Amino acid sequence: MDPTKLFTPGPTAVPRRVQDAMGQPLIHHRTEEFREILRDVTRNLQHVIRTDNPIVVFAASGTGAMEAALVNATKPGDKVLVTACGKFSNRWAEIAAAYGLDTIMVDAKWGQPVEPDQVEEALRKHDGVRAVFTTHTETSTGVLLDAEGIAMIAREYGALIVVDAITSLCAQEVKTDAWGVDVIVGGSQKGFGVPPGLSFLSLSKRALEKIHQKGHPCYYFDLTKALKALENWDTAYTPATQLILAMRVALSMIREEGLENVISRHEKNASAVRDAVLALGLELFASRPCNAATAVLPGKGSAGDIIRTMESHYGVKIAGGQAHLSGKIFRLGHLGFYTETDIHTLISALEGTLIDLGINPAPGKGVEAAMRRFQKARAD
Amino acid sequence: MDPTKLFTPGPTAVPRRVQDAMGQPLIHHRTEEFREILRDVTRNLQHVIRTDNPIVVFAASGTGAMEAALVNATKPGDKVLVTACGKFSNRWAEIAAAYGLDTIMVDAKWGQPVEPDQVEEALRKHDGVRAVFTTHTETSTGVLLDAEGIAMIAREYGALIVVDAITSLCAQEVKTDAWGVDVIVGGSQKGFGVPPGLSFLSLSKRALEKIHQKGHPCYYFDLTKALKALENWDTAYTPATQLILAMRVALSMIREEGLENVISRHEKNASAVRDAVLALGLELFASRPCNAATAVLPGKGSAGDIIRTMESHYGVKIAGGQAHLSGKIFRLGHLGFYTETDIHTLISALEGTLIDLGINPAPGKGVEAAMRRFQKARAD
Numbered sequence: 001m002d003p004t005k006l007f008t009p010g011p012t013a014v015p016r017r018v019q020d021a022m023g024q025p026l027i028h029h030r031t032e033e034f035r036e037i038l039r040d041v042t043r044n045l046q047h048v049i050r051t052d053n054p055i056v057v058f059a060a061s062g063t064g065a066m067e068a069a070l071v072n073a074t075k076p077g078d079k080v081l082v083t084a085c086g087k088f089s090n091r092w093a094e095i096a097a098a099y100g101l102d103t104i105m106v107d108a109k110w111g112q113p114v115e116p117d118q119v120e121e122a123l124r125k126h127d128g129v130r131a132v133f134t135t136h137t138e139t140s141t142g143v144l145l146d147a148e149g150i151a152m153i154a155r156e157y158g159a160l161i162v163v164d165a166i167t168s169l170c171a172q173e174v175k176t177d178a179w180g181v182d183v184i185v186g187g188s189q190k191g192f193g194v195p196p197g198l199s200f201l202s203l204s205k206r207a208l209e210k211i212h213q214k215g216h217p218c219y220y221f222d223l224t225k226a227l228k229a230l231e232n233w234d235t236a237y238t239p240a241t242q243l244i245l246a247m248r249v250a251l252s253m254i255r256e257e258g259l260e261n262v263i264s265r266h267e268k269n270a271s272a273v274r275d276a277v278l279a280l281g282l283e284l285f286a287s288r289p290c291n292a293a294t295a296v297l298p299g300k301g302s303a304g305d306i307i308r309t310m311e312s313h314y315g316v317k318i319a320g321g322q323a324h325l326s327g328k329i330f331r332l333g334h335l336g337f338y339t340e341t342d343i344h345t346l347i348s349a350l351e352g353t354l355i356d357l358g359i360n361p362a363p364g365k366g367v368e369a370a371m372r373r374f375q376k377a378r379a380d
Numbered sequence: 381m382d383p384t385k386l387f388t389p390g391p392t393a394v395p396r397r398v399q400d401a402m403g404q405p406l407i408h409h410r411t412e413e414f415r416e417i418l419r420d421v422t423r424n425l426q427h428v429i430r431t432d433n434p435i436v437v438f439a440a441s442g443t444g445a446m447e448a449a450l451v452n453a454t455k456p457g458d459k460v461l462v463t464a465c466g467k468f469s470n471r472w473a474e475i476a477a478a479y480g481l482d483t484i485m486v487d488a489k490w491g492q493p494v495e496p497d498q499v500e501e502a503l504r505k506h507d508g509v510r511a512v513f514t515t516h517t518e519t520s521t522g523v524l525l526d527a528e529g530i531a532m533i534a535r536e537y538g539a540l541i542v543v544d545a546i547t548s549l550c551a552q553e554v555k556t557d558a559w560g561v562d563v564i565v566g567g568s569q570k571g572f573g574v575p576p577g578l579s580f581l582s583l584s585k586r587a588l589e590k591i592h593q594k595g596h597p598c599y600y601f602d603l604t605k606a607l608k609a610l611e612n613w614d615t616a617y618t619p620a621t622q623l624i625l626a627m628r629v630a631l632s633m634i635r636e637e638g639l640e641n642v643i644s645r646h647e648k649n650a651s652a653v654r655d656a657v658l659a660l661g662l663e664l665f666a667s668r669p670c671n672a673a674t675a676v677l678p679g680k681g682s683a684g685d686i687i688r689t690m691e692s693h694y695g696v697k698i699a700g701g702q703a704h705l706s707g708k709i710f711r712l713g714h715l716g717f718y719t720e721t722d723i724h725t726l727i728s729a730l731e732g733t734l735i736d737l738g739i740n741p742a743p744g745k746g747v748e749a750a751m752r753r754f755q756k757a758r759a760d
Contacts, residue, residue, distance in 0.1 A: 004408075014405075026575060064439070095599045197439045217596060
């Protein structure tokens with residue numbers, strides 16, 4: 001039987017072309033050949049992130065690049081602000097706590113975004129905030145934050161703005177330079193459809209000036225060293241070469257499709273999933289849903305039963321809720337190289353599952369709603 | 381034409397079976413299936429390292445695991461001792477400096493090992509050394525250190541002993557528990573013949589007790605969190621799943637061949653290379669050479685010319701010297717899944733290169749010497 005199809009908000013399904021890239025013979029990383037690959041990957045990442053700033057790629061999961069961002073952008077004792085409304089936005093606060101920063105939390109209930117107004121209110125109250133750490137799409141709840149608005153406020157108050165765009169890249173419009181974002185963090189196993197193990201960040205000139213100050217102790221994630229190596233399209237330590245080869249292929253697939261088309265495909269897929277969920281009589285959890293994943297309240301059903309049945313009967317793996325949302329919601333991932341047909345697969349599995357569990361009030365309605373959305377998008 | 385054959389001391393050549401493992405469909409990491417894989421990889425790593433202690437695997441290059449070892453094994457202001465005799469052993473001192481440790485350097489000239497006697501002398505002079513950081517095989521010079529002897533001294537003086545075994549694992553006998561080593565660090569792209577991007581460390585009970593004390597700030601490399609996740613065969617953050625799949629295959633190849641056989645194959649390959657180098661009238665750089673790589677003084681030749689010619693004429697990639705040894709030596713890597721035939725390929729390329737460059741005093745002598753060594757080993 002075919003392996004389970006991943007519809008989790010990361011790792012996401014890896015296209016065959018990307019997977020095959022990892023099987024290429026090993027290239028030594030201290031060679032002209034590899035330098036060209038790193039340059040190519042960097043330039044295409046700059047295109048996706050819409051920045052002219054340098055991009056540092058780490059052999060590490062996304063959390064590693066988040067830590068690198070915080071460690072290099074702040075000094076011990078700094079006052080920072082974190083927009084907290086889910087597991088991953090709270091991670092900024094955890095990392096800040098590990099480094100002994102004075103952290104102002106600006107909260108929203110899980111399922112809702114922190115709004116720019118709240119950030120402004122906090123910055124008005126607290127002087128000398130060095131950096132604002134925010135999250136573009138909060139994967140644990142499927143919520144979209146107004147990263148542009150938050151960035152604008154942060155800059156207005158003279159704070160660096162650091163954005164975790166790990167699950168928003170490719171799925172949402174991200175305009176790093178136009179929004180004035182100082183540091184943006186991304187990872188391989190999300191919208192890029194590459195296996196996990198690679199993460200990266202971009203750095204504005206303003207952020208670059210700050211990292212040369214005496215800061216926290218660090219070595220592997222020291223951006224000064226990484227940026228120096230990058231001048232020669234090199235890395236400070238051995239890079240994850242095969243994942244970088246995979247990333248190159250994924251990025252060329254994005255260039256072929258066109259970044260705008262990639263984003264609008266995500267938008268269509270997400271809309272179709274949301275329409276289907278509603279047509280099936282279920283409720284969306286996020287007050288402002290993102291295009292990466294749809295968090296769903298199971299209604300009369302049990303989230304655990306739905307997740308288990310989708311995997312065991314239909315070979316479709318989705319995700320559950322995290323922390324206090326465990327058992328309360330399920331999450332349908334549609335981040336990455338998914339086609340209309342893939343979305344039909346996902347919705348059919350959900351619909352079948354609800355029938356199996358005796359909690360589908362309207363058989364056929366889910367797929368119908370998704371199809372209508374796709375047809376409408378084609379007509380527009 | 382076939383791609384360049386890697387004879388560098390890392391990344392090393394990746395066997396087809398290992399490479400194919402990365403092309404397997406993605407497994408989600410929060411599943412029973414992945415937990416079983418991680419358990420399997422951990423147990424086989426314990427076998428190679430000869431330890432019963434827990435092993436934490438990171439998505440990071442070897443340097444990341446080195447930093448994790450130091451950050452978790454020491455506290456700010458601690459006095460530590462570093463055995464420094466090459467680029468990679470000096471890296472311990474660089475990381476210690478980044479964390480503001482009080483570092484006692486015990487040096488040897490590059491090309492020579494730091495000896496246990498020197499370590500003992502330093503420990504006798506300096507009270508309260510919390511940890512000794514050493515390197516089993518110094519890749520930059522091809523030198524083998526007496527890690528067992530150094531570990532014994534460190535324990536005698538009540539210091540933790542942390543060993544970088546990144547290039548010695550699979551190539552040398554490493555007896556973590558028998559030698560009383562507290563932390564041992566390894567990486568994927570060396571003796572395991574897996575692409576770069578994965579590193580790991582093992583932790584003794586003695587080390588475990590120390591890491592629960594208040595230490596340096598850290599998050600991604602926080603072992604307390606990693607060990608807690610490991611209790612359930614899980615990882616704190618998203619692991620590099622495809623590299624772990626590759627590692628599983630490499631480890632099963634090692635089990636099939638038998639660890640003793642793997643090590644003795646490395647010993648034979650290294651001896652054959654050394655005999656060939658000497659038969660070709662060249663000089664070994666290391667006073668006590670390791671089985672991972674052979675550092676060679678180019679005699680009348682130029683190291684750069686030799687490296688370039690081996691690659692351009694013979695498609696064989698070897699490494700140069702590092703730091704002040706750049707241009708002064710070349711390094712033949714024989715770490716990983718190399719057969720007798722592979723070693724003949726390497727030696728033939730070197731011999732041909734010396735002829736091409738007009739500096740081969742004795743054509744045929746290199747391959748002959750290597751062959752004699754292999755035949756002698758078979759007869760023994």
